[in-house]
Amino acid sequence: MKRKPFFQTYFRGVDWVLISCVLVLSVIGFFVIYSATIHNGDISQLWKKQLFWFGIALIAMWIFSRIDYRFWMEASYVFYWVSIISLVAVLVIGDQTNGARRWIKLGFLSYQPSELAKLSVLLVLARYIGSKTIELYFLRRFFLLLFLLVMPLLLILKQPDLGSALLLIPVSFILMYVGGIRVRWLLWVFVMALASTPLIWHFLKDYQRERLEVFINPQDDPLGAGYNIIQSMIAIGSGGISGKGYMAGTQTQLSFIPEHHTDFIFSVVGEEWGFIGCVVVLGLYYFMIQRIFDISKKARDREGALLALGIAGMFTVQIIINVGMTVGLLPVTGLTLPFISYGGSSLMFSYAAIGILLNISYANRRPVLITGKG
């Protein structure tokens, strides 16, 4: 009986279904990473790091679940301008790799401003749309919204970080659509974007064009850029219904699949655990997305609802783009699979987002408004 108050203080109102869902995904991810890396000399010890980050991420989730989400709403513009400044800074002083500037070195830490930018655009849009209702019917409000989106977007494309941009655009449009911007206007923007495609093509870097061309016809360059897609499809296809068995995927173990512990981890699932494994993972993701939609629907205010929806959108787009890439439906972009791919910052980011969601769902169930000290 003594433990109950403790439990009630720190874990009351936690959405256990959502948590179990992401925990199962993480455990699956851990096993897949182990299989993909343990026989690969240089990276055979990565699973330990992943385990460490998993622990940190859980703590992050707990901390974020204890922070009232309205704090993020209040602070959204601060985050927004900080990320704009750091996006400009990265273009000037960032580290250059593969012709792209994405990282800022802060002592021994590297920091990728486009990660923060994604989050802060989400926050600022949720704030802006969430705090207004009827004003959204003014066209100039819509233009202001677009401006808030386009400024960081252009800076991200300049780096260039196509993956982050691809993530940001659909999420923003989902928020605007659900938030109550006229659908007609959104369609205009869409049509104009389509019309300017040739112009965008002109601004892409060579390797990005190559990726798109290869996506259209992977057999063109089976040794270079097309190699990834072909090998990934062979891996998944050869898994069959029940897979080749844990740690028994030849494509994986012989390193035919590149980046098989990060970007192409779904190929490993497909090869070793087969159709069944893929469907289970996709099912879990689907269930998780639905659950977040639920949280959004039940949120106590518009801002919370839109924030939850934005997070849902971000996970969804990331999952679809990543899985779509490994099965050959979408071009190669460097987006990881949330909760499963190897990577400390990706794991931290995902769990922090879950923490925010927990807080939104928690606030929703509480009868009384929290005043901060609650």
Next chain:
Amino acid sequence: MALRFPRGIKFAVSTEKKMNVLLGIVTAIFFGVFLKLFYLQILNYPYYRGLSDNNSLRLITARAPRGIITDRNGEILATNEPSYSLYVVPADLKNNTNSLVRLSQILDEPLSSLELMVESRKKRRRFEPIRLQTHLDEKMIAEIEENRVRLPGVYVQLEPERYYPHGELASHILGYIGEISEEDLTRLRENGYSVGAVVGKNGTERVYDQVLRGEDGGVQIEVDASGIQRRTLAYKKPIQGQTLQLSIDWKIQELAEKLMADQIGSVVVTNPQTGEILALVSHPNFDPNEFVSGISFKDWNKLLKDKNHPLENRAIQGQYPPGSIFKLVTTLGALEDGVIDFNKVFLCRGIFWFKTWPYRCWRTSGHGWVNLERAIIESCDIFFYQLGLLVKIDKIYSVAKEMGLGSKTKVDLDHELSGLVPNPQWKEATQHQPWFPGNTIQMSIGQGYLLTTPLQMLDVTAGLAMNGKIYKPHLLYRIVDQNTGRTVFEKQPEVLHESSVDKKYLDFIKATMEKVINSEFGTGKKARIRGVRVAGKTGTSENPHGDNHAWFTAFAPAEDPKVAIIVMVENGGEGGIVSAPIAKRVMEQTLGLDVTPWQTPTPVVPQGTPVLKTGPVMGVAP
């Protein structure tokens, strides 16, 4: 219903409905992915399973031709020649042990050695082809083609092989190539190097490997379950590396190589105004062609065990006492220190007693009263012994360091050694003994602990020629793009050291160096060139393992130096007799003068070279 809008505003679609629309879209996309998975994993399972099970995709690298290396005028020093190589995929051989037996008959190699090579790769990367042999002859290729069906997992590939048309000449500049080592692999993995890559192992081949190596292509082959090639899926064209143009002038290099043919030692020629190396010879040398297809264990051992160390680049790795050439540095140190002026005289009686230790001059009869100028021209040792007792070691040390001694010249070659300029702190730290006056005496004539490489001493000469400015020596002239013929990069001169020694002292030294060559009693008379003001200094450095090393260094023309040269002949005898004529010929070639006929120098060491059996040290130094 959190997303409810204020009363009175009606929306066409409620927010809840909009979210359901979104969820519907997500459901549809997930279903699409599900269908694709169904298509891949259930409908097309046999096809993909086949591809992965029969290990049916093979990737055989089409190696990129390395970039060409030329001299400054376009003379080709390293190029490529087509050659047939034999590749095997270990995974496909496993099923057919017969193929190895058959291969060993065709290649006329013992079965055991083939098995060893294949076995070493069996655990990892079984599907990556390994190169078993290069330079297949026509008969072998014909036999392999005949047995095509009986030799699964065996491929013949036409590849560019490195070829050095001049053989052993300039081998230390060019270096050689070979399979990448574990150590280099960890260092270079980020730059796209992989296991089995062929890289430059030494010389410019190594330093400029990233320029030269180009980009490998490949052939993707589909094979059946028994490993027999079915069809070629794709071909990616390799891209040749860029052309490397060196600052070497082949005519000078060739002549210098010829003059050094019977000697052990080194010759380096630079343009002191830019630091461009015009010729760099280290003798004995080796034939880099031997390394191209993997040097045999026997040949490698022979090279390593050769007592003349042909692999050592003496110009940058040979560390010798510089002998009397160092007197130039001592002089500058003493003048800077202010302990003497141009008129200082000392008495040379052929032997100098410091307390109870005798120090001798190379001229046993002595030079009599000598002033500074004469001491340099005739290379009097005893003058410098007495000078060594006056001047502070720290001053000599700092001038020597300023001229780049004791530190690397930063020439664009790897494995350079930095030599040694001793000082009391160094001796204290390594020998646990104090610095004795005797050490300064030895050092003042370039003996004792002092060690320099020929290139360092050349830097000293070039620095004197340029009034204290030493340019970084370099071999790179420019990089030219193979395809467009455009110059991608052009090396600019870089100042490495700048000496703070007073200009009037430098002028004195330069004038005296001219007299070393041109005055009646000068030790460098044999380097005289008619109509050109040559300035130089000889050196004969003593070494405990045999005959003296013959040094000679010079620059010309003195009024506007176009060439600086160093000649070092190991155990050659006297610098003025052995090395100076070589320098003369090379300088003539460099300055474009008529070439005087070559006479073999008298190898006999002239009489009068003092050899003291007892006692701590003696000087030998014309």
